Amino acid sequence: TIHIETHAPKNVVHYIGVDIALAVGTGDFTVMAVVAVDEENNFWLVDLYRQQTDPDTSANQFVQLCKQYKPRYCWIEDDNASKVWHRLVMLKAKALVSPLLLSKMRGRDKQERAAPLRSLFIQQRVRILNRPWTQLALAELAEFPGGRHDDIVDAFGVVAKEMHKISPAKRLQVEERPPIIGNIQEKEGKLWTTQTLDQLITLNAGRKRGFGRI
Secondary structure, three states: OOEEEOOOOOOOEEEEEEEOOOOOOOOOOEEEEEEEEOOOOOEEEEEEEEEOOOHHHHHHHHHHHHHHHOOOEEEEEOOHHHHHHHHHHHHHHOOOOOOEEEEOOOOOOHHHHOHHHHHHHHOOOEEEEOOOOHHHHHHHHHHOOOOOOOHHHHHHHHHHHOHHHOOOOOOOOOOOOOOOOOOEEEEOOEEEEOOOHHHHHHHHHHHHHHHOOO
């Protein structure tokens, strides 16, 4: 079962996986998958860049995605083409983006490299946002490994492969306030009343009447 959602939770940590194609017009695409991990350690595909473009343009796009999502880490596999693009990104990005790390390839077999992502699907821990690119992503996932393209699977999969390094978003702590007991309480060295203005007026009026009695 693939969960298609309208909105992602607010409390998440972002990561980016990259599958690079250096040559233009070869049929391969450069894909950048923005993945959010929530408090329950679910993996959300929240944004997707997929274009046939030159390395300089794709490097600029990567920098923009990092500025937008502020990912904790980004990964790209350590093949020769990726190493070349990695150096280009480092020159462009400098200290402006999150670390782009090289992920060690697990051989050339597509299914072996996608095994961690498959495990997440089996555990029903994958969520995909309903966006203009969603049907394209679903079609590639459904056709894998026999489909014409596997760029999206590779970009999403490189994040899943590094899941042992990924921490879920920390749960937000809700401050529990103690119940108010009585009409007067002390806070930061000051006395506060829990009564309304009408209650105070009625109480004071009653006291004045009592003082006037013999």
